[in-house]
Amino acid sequence: MNRRRRIYEGKAKIIFEGPETGTYIQFFKDDTTAFNARKHAVIEGKGVLNNRISEYIFSRLERIGIPTHFIKRLNMREQLIHAVEIIPLEVVVRNVAAGSLAKRFGLEEGMPLPHTVVEFYYKKDSLNDPMVSEEHILAFGWATPQELEEIMAHAVRINDFLSGLFLGAGIQLVDFKMEFGRMWENDMMQVVLADEISPDSARLWDMQTGNKLDKDRFRQDLGGLVEAYQEVARRLGILNENETPRLKRPVLVK
Incomplete structure (x- = not known):
């Protein structure tokens, strides 16, 4: 290595x-x-x-x-x-109120959301990864309109698939973070899923007990x-x- x-x-x-x-x-x-x-x-x-x-x-x-x-x-x-080439955005998909979403809006943790929420955060540790809107993304050139459309489409489809995958294992997919990148082949560019998806980047709760099977065990000293x-x-x-x-x-x- x-x-x-x-x-x-x-x-x-x-x-x-x-x-x-x-x-x-x-x-x-x-x-x-x-x-x-x-x-x-x-x-x-x-x-x-x-x-x-x-x-x-x-x-x-x-x-x-x-x-x-x-x-x-x-x-x-x-x-x-x-x-x-990593697109400097963290894409967070939320199905249930938890973490920063619950704190921001005073929601009870575990409350199902009326519909899936997709949020964007600017990847910048020195700024604590601030939440941004689609307008910010386009204005500052972090992604093009077409890239943003592809990211949204991928995010929704990935969430639907993973929700069913984890449900079959008795696990509720509460929320998760993704990153996307630009992959070049000759002059052709494709937006692809990058980084990882794991219990480090997803909130996963046991369907029966509600036990947390993710990094919240570390965050909350469980x-x-x-x-x-x-x-x-x-x-x-x-x-x-x-x-x-x-x-x-x-x-x-x-």
């Missing part, structure tokens, strides 16, 4: 130069952050689980015609992906984050019952 040229390092992943032109290697770290990295811990095994869950989700989305940057999983922590991610993986058929990695205790990073 150290011999590769590092392209970018984020809070939970490192992007390396790929083996062929137009490819990257995406490495999943065990770092866990919340509140724009003001809270940070290293939780062994988290990256392995996110790699496998995201691989499963992206592969399923590819089968229904959603274009993504994913090519294949290389090992327990790495994926081979297409090189893309404990059992890796065990919750393992439960998601098992229900999706990714992990066998006996496949439980040996884990150390979380290490808080100041």
Whole structure:
């Protein structure tokens, strides 16, 4: 890993130069952050689980015609992906009131929304990723009208598919975050799903108990984050019952 040229390092992943032109290697770290990295811990095994869950989700989305940057999983922590130009937006799809939406509008957490809500946030850590409107996106040139239309269409379709996928596993898809990128092939550009979809980027609640199976376990000091991610993986058929990695205790990073 150290011999590769590092392209970018984020809070939970490192992007390396790929083996062929137009490819990257995406490495999943065990770092866990919340509140724009003001809270940070290293939780062994988290990256392995996110790699496998995201691989499963992206592969399923590819089968229904959603274009993504994913090519294949290389090992327990790495994926081979297409090189893309990330559009500087976080696209958040909400089905149930939770997190910042519930706080902003004084809603009771767990209240079903009248209809699915799609929000956009400008990807800028120094500004705490502010929420933006379609007018902002177009005015500042972060995406073109056609790209924004494609992103919206993909977001709605992905939400419909994943809601059914998780429902079949006894899990409610409360909300989730996506990123999209521009993938170039000669002079042709395509908007594709990028980054990851995992319990790090989605709120997932057990349908029967309401137990949280996502990163809120870390945000809210509930404990059992890796065990919750393992439960998601098992229900999706990714992990066998006996496949439980040996884990150390979380290490808080100041």
